[in-house]
Structures are given as C-alpha cells and as structure tokens.
Amino acid sequence: xxxxxxxxxxxxxxxxxxxxxxxxxxxxxxxxxxxxxxxxxxxxxxxxxxxxxxxxxxxxxxxxxxxxxxxxxxxxxxxxxxxxxxxxxxxxxxxxxxx
Amino acid sequence: xxxxxxxxxxxxxxxxxxxxxxxxxxxxxxxxxxxxxxxxxxxxxxxxxxxxxxxxxxxxxxxxxxxxxxxxxxxxxxxxxxxxxxxxxxxxxxxxxxxxxxxxxxxxxxxxxxxxxxxxxxxxxxxxxxxxxxxxxxxxxxxxxxxxxxxxxxxxxxxxxxxxxxxxxxxxxxxxxxxxxxxxxxxxxxxxxxxxxxxxxxxxxxxxxxxxxxxxxxxxxxxxxxxxxxxxxxxxxxxxxxxxxxxxxxxxxxxxxxxxxxxxxxxxxxxxxxxxxxxxxxxxxxxxxxxxxxxxxxxxxxxxxxxxxxxxxxxxxxxxxxxxxxxxxxxxxxxxxxxxxxxxxxxxxxxxxxxxxxxxxxxxxxxxxxxxxxxxxxxxxxxxxxxxxxxxxxxxxxxxxxxxxxxxxxxxxx
Numbered sequence: 001x002x003x004x005x006x007x008x009x010x011x012x013x014x015x016x017x018x019x020x021x022x023x024x025x026x027x028x029x030x031x032x033x034x035x036x037x038x039x040x041x042x043x044x045x046x047x048x049x050x051x052x053x054x055x056x057x058x059x060x061x062x063x064x065x066x067x068x069x070x071x072x073x074x075x076x077x078x079x080x081x082x083x084x085x086x087x088x089x090x091x092x093x094x095x096x097x098x099x
Numbered sequence: 100x101x102x103x104x105x106x107x108x109x110x111x112x113x114x115x116x117x118x119x120x121x122x123x124x125x126x127x128x129x130x131x132x133x134x135x136x137x138x139x140x141x142x143x144x145x146x147x148x149x150x151x152x153x154x155x156x157x158x159x160x161x162x163x164x165x166x167x168x169x170x171x172x173x174x175x176x177x178x179x180x181x182x183x184x185x186x187x188x189x190x191x192x193x194x195x196x197x198x199x200x201x202x203x204x205x206x207x208x209x210x211x212x213x214x215x216x217x218x219x220x221x222x223x224x225x226x227x228x229x230x231x232x233x234x235x236x237x238x239x240x241x242x243x244x245x246x247x248x249x250x251x252x253x254x255x256x257x258x259x260x261x262x263x264x265x266x267x268x269x270x271x272x273x274x275x276x277x278x279x280x281x282x283x284x285x286x287x288x289x290x291x292x293x294x295x296x297x298x299x300x301x302x303x304x305x306x307x308x309x310x311x312x313x314x315x316x317x318x319x320x321x322x323x324x325x326x327x328x329x330x331x332x333x334x335x336x337x338x339x340x341x342x343x344x345x346x347x348x349x350x351x352x353x354x355x356x357x358x359x360x361x362x363x364x365x366x367x368x369x370x371x372x373x374x375x376x377x378x379x380x381x382x383x384x385x386x387x388x389x390x391x392x393x394x395x396x397x398x399x400x401x402x403x404x405x406x407x408x409x410x411x412x413x414x415x416x417x418x419x420x421x422x423x424x425x426x427x428x429x430x431x432x433x434x435x436x437x438x439x440x441x442x443x444x445x446x447x448x449x450x451x452x453x454x455x456x457x458x459x460x461x462x463x464x465x466x467x468x469x470x471x472x473x474x475x476x477x478x479x480x481x482x483x484x485x486x487x488x489x490x491x492x493x494x495x496x497x498x499x500x501x502x503x504x505x506x507x508x509x510x511x512x513x
Contacts, residue, residue, distance in 0.1 A: 006393070010261040011294065012348070012361045013399020014376065054312040056301035056320065057263035060393070079265070086199075094258075097375070 001034055004064040005092040009078075011057040018096035036088040037065055042072060045085060049076035061089055187240070188230045189248040192222045195255040195270070202252045202268060218253035218289045222271060225295030225331075226251055232296070232331045233303070236421055237429045242302035249299065253289060262288035264301035271298075274351070283353045284375065290350045291360070292335055297328035297347065308436035315441035317398035322405035326428055329364060330421040340413040340420040346370065364410040367403030383407045385442070385475035404474045405442060412449075412470035416463060423463055427453050443480045446471040450478035 001023075007016040022030035042065050051058070059078040064071065074085075081089060188209065194216075195203035206219050213220045226249040233239040241247045250268035259272025271294075274285030288294055301324050304310055310320035325347050333343045347370075348361035358371025358379070367381035381403030382388055388404065391397040409428060413420035427449050435448040450467045457463035468478050 008393040009395065009399070011263065011288070011297070011399075012260070012351075013380075013394055015393060053266055054395075055263055055265045056304075056312060056324070057261065057298065058265075059261065060395075090258075 001030075001037065002066040003033070003037070003092065004062075005089075005096060006062045007089075007093060007096065008060045008062075009057070010059050016093060016096040018092050020092070020095060033088075033091060036091055037067075040082075040085040040088045042074070042085070042088070043067075043070055045072075045074050045082070047072070047074055049074065049080040049082075051077035051079035055079055063089070063092070186246055188227060188234070189241075189246070190223055190226050190230075191248060191250050192219050192226075193250065193252040194219065195252045197254055197257050197273075199256055201255075201265065201270065202250055203254075216253075218271060218273065218287050221287075221289035221292075222251035222253050222269070222295065225289060225292050226269070226299060228292060228335045229296040229299045229327075229331050232327070232334055232421060236334075237426070239303075239429075239433075242299060243306045247302075251295075253287075260285045260288075262294055262298055264298045264305075266305065269295065269298040269302075275353075281355075284356050286351055286353055288351065291332075291348045293325070293328035293332040293347050293349075294351070295328075296331035297324040300324040300327040303327070304432065307433050308431075308440065309438045310436060310440065311438045312395055312398060314396040314398075315401070316439050317395045318401040319405055319436070319440060319442065319445055321398045321402035322409070323428070323432055325362060325364060325402060325406050326409050327425070330425050334419070334421050339418055340410075340424075341417060343420065345410055362399075362403065362406065364403075364406040367407050381406075383474065404476075405445060408446070408470040408474045408476065410470075411473045412466045415466035415469050423457070424466070427456060427463070427467065430456065442476050446476045446478045446480070 003020040005018040022033055061076045064073040190209050191205055192207040193203035194206045207214050207223050253271045255270050255272045258277040260274055262271045271288040273287045275283035304320055304323055310316045312320055345365035346360035346363055352358050357373040360370050363370040367383040368379050370379040372378045380400050383403055389397050389400050413424040416423050430452055431448050453464040453467040471478050
C-alpha cells in the first residue's frame with residue numbers, strides 16, 4: 001500500500017507532506033497504518049469533503065491511497081473530516097515532514 | 100486559453116473542470132451554520148436550554164438578526180437581549196480538554212480570577228487586550244460591534260499545531276505538547292498575543308469586509324489579521340512603530356527551531372529558516388507573488404505583500420502605529436473593502452481614505468503611497484484580476500458574486 005499525504009494551511013501556513021510505502025515499514029507499523037485505512041473505510045470516503053463555511057486558519061488535507069488496483073484521493077477541509085478518518089490523518093501527520 | 104500539454108499548466112491556470120477545494124468551500128454561503136437552526140427553535144433554546152445552550156442560541160440569534168437587519172428574532176426575549184447587548188467586554192474561556200468538542204468546559208468567565216492555567220489566562224488576557232484596542236482606539240464594541248462575547252477554547256485536541264477562528268469563537272492548540280520535549284517545535288498557540296488578536300480579527304473581518312478566503316482577497320484577510328494582531332501587541336507593550344519587531348508569533352517556536360516567529364511584517368520571508376520547518380516562504384513584493392494551488396491560493400504566503408506595505412506606512416509615519424496607519428486600515432476594513440477586493444483595491448482604498456481622514460497630500464497620504472509603492476503596487480492602478488471593485492458597477496458586482504459558484508469571473512482563469 002502506498003499513501004501520499006499533504007496538509008496545507010493553518011495559522012502558520014506551513015505545508016506537511018509524507019509518502020508512505022507500507023512494504024518498506026516494519027511489519028507492526030505497516031499493519032497499524034493499513035488497519036487505519038480500513039477503519040476509515042477510505043476507498044468509500046467522498047473525494048471532496050468541504051466545510052459548510054470557510055473557517056480562517058484551518059487545515060486542508062489531501063490523501064491518496066493506492067492499494068493494488070485501487071486508487072482513491074480524498075481532499076478534505078479539516079472541519080469536514082469524518083471521525084473515522086481522523087486517526088489516519090493524525091498518524092500520517094506524525095510521519096510527515098515540512099516543505 | 101487551453102491547457103496544451105497534459106500534466107503541465109502555466110502558472111495561475113487550473114485544469115478545466117478541476118476546481119481547488121478552497122474555491123469550492125469558499126463559494127458556499129458564509130453564514131451557513133448560523134442560519135441552520137430556525138429562529139423559533141433558537142428562541143426555545145434561549146428560554147429553556149442550559150446556560151451554555153442559552154448563551155449560544157442567543158448569540159446565534161443576535162448574529163442572524165444582524166445578518167437580516169431585522170429585530171423580530173429577539174421579540175419576546177427582552178431581558179436576555181438587553182443584557183447581552185448592553186454589556187461591555189465579555190470573555191469566556193473554555194477548556195476543550197484535549198478533545199475536539201467545542202466550546203468545551205467553561206473555566207474562566209468575565210471578571211473571574213486567573214486560573215493558573217497559562218493557556219486559559221493568556222486567552223483571557225489576550226482577548227481582553229484585543230477588545231481594548233478595538234474599543235479604546237477605534238470605538239468598536241467587540242467583534243460584531245454589538246458587544247458579542249469573546250469565546251475562546253484552549254487545549255484543543257492533542258499535538259494540535261494551530262489556532263483558528265471557526266466563525267463563532269477562537270480555538271487554540273497546545274502545539275507539540277504530546278511529543279518528547281527534545282522533539283517539540285511549537286509551543287502553545289496562546290503564547291503570542293498577536294496570534295490571539297489575529298484570530299479575533301478574523302471575526303471582525305467576517306462582520307465587516309467579509310474578504311473571501313482565497314487568492315488576493317484571502318491574503319488581504321490574512322494580512323488584516325496580522326496587522327491588527329501586531330497592533331494589539333505593540334499597544335500592549337507600549338512600542339512605537341520603530342521599536343516594534345513586527346514579528347507575528349514570536350515565542351511560538353521552541354528553542355530547537357531556527358526562527359524568530361511565523362511571519363515578519365518588516366522583512367517578509369526572513370522569520371524562519373530551519374532544517375525541519377524549511378524557510379519562511381513569504382514575498383515582500385508583487386514581483387515575487389506566489390501562484391500556488393494550496394493554502395487557498397497561498398493566503399498565508401502572499402499576505403507578506405500587504406503586510407509589508409502596512410509596515411512601511413507605519414515606519415514612514417513613526418509614533419504609535421495603531422493611531423494613524425491603524426486607523427486608515429481599520430476604516431478601510433469597516434467601510435470600504437469588499438469580499439473580492441484585491442491588493443490594488445486595498446491600495447486605492449487606503450490611499451483615498453488617508454486623504455479623507457488626514458487631508459489630501461498629507462504626510463499620512465504620502466506614507467500610504469510609499470507603502471504600496473515599496474511592494475510594487477500603484478495606489479492609482481486598476482485591479483489585478485482578483486477583485487471586482489472598479490471593474491463592475493455595484494449591482495453587476497453583486498450579481499457576479501452570486502454567480503461565482505456557477506463559474507462566473509473565475510471562469511477566466513480555468
């Protein structure tokens with residue numbers, strides 16, 4: 001499984017990015033991340049999650065997961081992120097580097 | 100114009116049929132949340148709910164009422180309404196207790212003693228200092244100029260490197276508190292008074308110019324928040340324009356970061372340069388304007404340009420920046436800037452206002468011209484493509500705003 005993750009915006013306006021290849025990770029970590037993708041029901045999350053009103057200084061996320069034949073991109077305003085997707089985004093945020 | 104090569108696109112163009120997320124969200128009605136619950140239901144809550152529910156319902160009613168320019172919503176609630184409208188500075192600070200539910204548990208109300216929790220007390224004092232600048236210098240009664248209570252929530256989530264205004268209140272994270280100390284880059288976001296004032300000013304902008312949060316109007320929105328954020332701090336510290344450091348977010352970085360803050364209005368692009376965080380991307384001049392498809396079109400990046408223009412105006416005038424430069428910018432925000440105003444419109448408006456407030460050809464008006472000229476913007480120029488003022492009459496402009504979601508003026512670039 002390959003995951004591309006980006007976070008934009010926020011008060012500081014800094015960009016965070018991560019590219020994760022689960023095959024290259026320790027088994028436990030790979031399983032943890034793949035489980036978060038499953039728990040998020042990621043491939044069925046709508047591709048565009050917009051907040052009802054633009055809130056100043058909030059984050060925006062863009063996540064693409066490729067797993068075998070399947071590939072799905074989700075672009076989300078922070079305020080519109082479903083609770084099921086939040087643990088995956090938090091995990092990826094911790095793996096990301098800036099710029 | 101067409102996209103000639105798949106996978107490549109000229110700067111500023113977007114592939115046909117693909118609209119960045121920031122454009123979609125920005126085209127939605129701004130006060131959707133406020134209008135969601137019908138007034139009659141809010142009145143029920145205001146009369147029968149818990150104290151917190153009553154406060155929130157009343158606040159929503161007041162906002163809705165102002166939006167519609169009607170007074171009917173408050174009929175039958177004279178006691179509540181009068182109390183809310185008559186009071187002066189009112190602050191509530193809530194503890195989100197590391198969760199995502201807002202506002203959280205009320206931990207400090209107006210006139211209550213300090214709690215000893217740094218974030219709580221900084222949010223309380225900082226929102227007070229912000230209220231004071233707007234009230235004492237610009238005769239403004241809170242965010243909505245109608246005594247709106249200033250609500251802040253601290254300890255939002257865990258490891259939350261951010262602060263934001265959610266349309267109704269301020270929200271602050273604790274930075275990297277969940278990481279081992281040796282790995283932390285960010286302190287709590289209440290640590291800098293200008294961050295607190297920045298967030299509150301987003302509220303003022305929401306009630307006044309309503310600057311659309313993308314591209315140049317979004318960068319102006321950000322810049323306005325930095326301008327008044329810095330002015331609140333300068334006033335609290337008793338600093339003149341020359342004495343002030345013009346740094347936004349001083350103290351936010353831990354000592355591990357090579358940087359003095361998040362942004363520099365005096366020298367945009369120089370606030371930080373760090374192996375982990377990268378380099379401050381802000382331009383100080385129009386020739387370095389960054390067309391990007393993230394951060395709502397770079398609202399936190401290109402704000403460096405109007406930020407620096409304001410700094411130059413204040414530097415030229417000397418003395419306390421909030422008195423003259425700040426007044427020009429405040430009146431522009433309150434009376435002249437519009438949702439789709441761009442940098443050129445802001446230059447034209449502030450230059451014109453300086454003449455009206457201080458006299459045609461006055462030192463103040465000359466300083467405003469110098470400020471915008473130093474960042475490469477003419478005070479007489481036309482709009483640069485992001486704004487509507489000057490290109491369209493008011494009715495046509497209003498219509499254009501309504502039509503944006505259907506591909507109105509934005510169609511020119513995509």
